[in-house]
Amino acid sequence: MGKLRSAAFIVTSGSVIFASHAVLSGNEKFYKHFIMPCFRLVDAETSHVLGVKAMSFGMVPLNNYIDPPSLTTTVWGKTFSNPIGTAAGFDKHAEAMVSLHNIGFSFVEVGSVTPLPQDGNSKPRVFRLTEDDAVINRYGFNSVGHTVVAERMKNYRAKPGKQNIVGINLGKNKTSDSAIQDYVLGVERLGDLADYLVVNVSSPNTPGLRDLQGKEKLQELIVNVLKARDSLPRKPPVLIKIAPDLTSKDKHDIADVILDPKSRIDGLIVSNTTITRPSHLKSTLKNEAGGLSGKPVRELSTDAIREMYKLTDGKLPIIGVGGVSSGRDAYDKIKAGASLVQLYTAMAFLGPPLITTIKKELEKILREDGFNNVSEAVGLDHR
Ligand SMILES: Cc1cc2nc3c(=O)[nH]c(=O)nc-3n(C[C@H](O)[C@H](O)[C@H](O)COP(=O)(O)O)c2cc1C
Structure with missing residues (x-):
């Protein structure tokens, strides 16, 4: 014994x-x-919360990979050591920025953050479609609110040593009377703490939000947001995040607005989750309400990037996001017109080591295709 x-x-x-x-x-x-x-033994939201908590305590695998010069790129005058960032929604409340950088993301997008704290929709509100490498979420902007995120960002910025790139994604409160006012407040309160700001008008889980992508409303919103941004000392770049489900007319209208000198923004994020349900989905959870992310949104988003790059003549940097789980997927988005790439869902399935794998694959593909630097491949599909 x-x-x-x-x-x-x-x-x-x-x-x-x-x-x-x-x-x-x-x-x-x-x-x-x-x-x-x-x-995955626990429900999707609990595992997300646990993952973020672990990261907030610095519990991440060691990562010795040093980004090669071919992946370094400069956008909005900022140097990104590689083009891969964390998409909004993973670190909604600004808790895990340090760890996300440590696992290899060159930039992190915090949020969406709403002006006042709000709980979001009732649970369950996140579903894993494991057979489809996908997730459906209907969080509905659960947020700790501007004040808490501003405090966390101030602490982060006050840390000695290298400052990494952190964007802040702005949302609106569900019961707010004025969407414009909510976004303007976000710019005023969080703008000086952000390397870039995102006006998120594409989450499918806040009633009426996506209507802000319409021509007149979008222009009015952007004009007000830019006015607020221009009165800040640091004037961070302002981006708009759009849905993958827009019609061709919607996309033309958006291009017109964002190229108009009155409402000219600094970049686009393409795309958010989709409300469509491709017929090939296998999971029994496929009809849950909410936004679908991961592999099934990959081509939708890449096509939308290609179209927006074309409509804007490649004049505005695009962050490409949707279904990226490999270096090849990232490369496809770059060729379609993305200067930077983000991901969320694939990391939820494959964990932090995925980031290094993607970077290694991308470095190899660039080398094989004869590029010295990732910026040379941006928009390749259009040449
Ligand atoms: C659980 C979950 C929560 C999300 N929350 C937000 C959010 O708060 N704001 C936002 O702009 N996008 C949010 N997104 C969308 C992602 O940022 C991204 O645009 C989308 O998931 C497509 O990328 P992926 O396929 O790599 O996940 C969320 C996505 C998921 C899966």
């Missing part, structure tokens, strides 16, 4: 040592086949 116990102890300790090593070293297979399935 004693021998058995010792053997069990040795085996268990061995496994723990192996596991700890694999976790710490960011072993990709170990994350894919062991760590991430453990997270």
